[in-house]
Amino acid sequence: MNNEAGHDLLDAVVAATDWSGYRCGCGRDASHLPELLTRLLAPRGESDTDVHHEITSHVVTSEYLNESALPATRALLAGLADGVGWDVYAKVTQVLLYILSCETVANAFPPVDPGYVDLCHAEARKAEWLLLRDFRSGPPVVVDDIIEIFELLDEEEWRERLVALRDRRDDAVRRPS
Template sequence: MTIEVEARMRLIDVEIDRYDWSTFECGCGKTAAHLADDLRLLAEAQSREGARALRIDDHALIQSFPQEPAVPVAAVLMAALSGDLAVGARVVCLDLLLRLVDTDDEDSAETCQSIARQGLWGLYRDLWSNTHPDLVIYAYLVLRVIETDEERLRTYRDSGRIQLPDHLAD
């Protein structure tokens, strides 16, 4: 196991361990105690299909309404995104993060946005990487919600390095 993978796993474990998941009501109707292991599996997933199969979104959100574990899930996603995830897992994390920062519950959305802003430069790294089109798109969409410096985001977007679909090049 490389140092980066070991560090990422420790970050995720520390962030997961900050919460008593059994005190949260999960989107599945049970306690969220199972989410701790599910989030670890998400970080270890080697494909988008494997990451999506965990259905963490169904536990943190019901449609666009955040459930009790939404904010802790956002924090764990940011810890996961700080490390070296497989592209598929990274895309799934960013997809879920987008839905957590842009929900129908303003309080939850604002808290998740604040959490995501703490990892702003990691999101710019994903945007700038051009590793995978979906990775770039989701990083950009999250940044559109959380970035308070619109000029900075516009500068990166218009740099010529980032490949975005025409409908996002506003």
């Protein structure tokens, strides 16, 4: 999972985003989020996995999606594509689950377009191929999160297939040789 070459895609997404143009759950603009995201998605051994709680509180407030969720989702997906360890992967899927569980945007002035939730969910949907790539080799906590993400994306057919694959894998592990 780890990409020894670095985080080229993450760096590109962070650099291409005008973070100050997005409002954050803390009430400020989102220009401080790249630092938190890069701390979480740092190369193996350097990652601060505890920061995922802080990231979540900036993008989701009391089950409401904040404007900073869209660029954060893009950065998280870029980090997954670049490659991270399973401990970090599990934290990223947790943040994605929080984002996907939101159905409304936080009250803000000026108001955020109500279609913003759909936009964030569509952005998260782009992770499907990454999640499918990593499903078979992921540890149980990641596998369960991936299944839940597919459920939140209303991908029932994929979710059912993944549950069946997980169950077969679990049976093979439990079955004595």
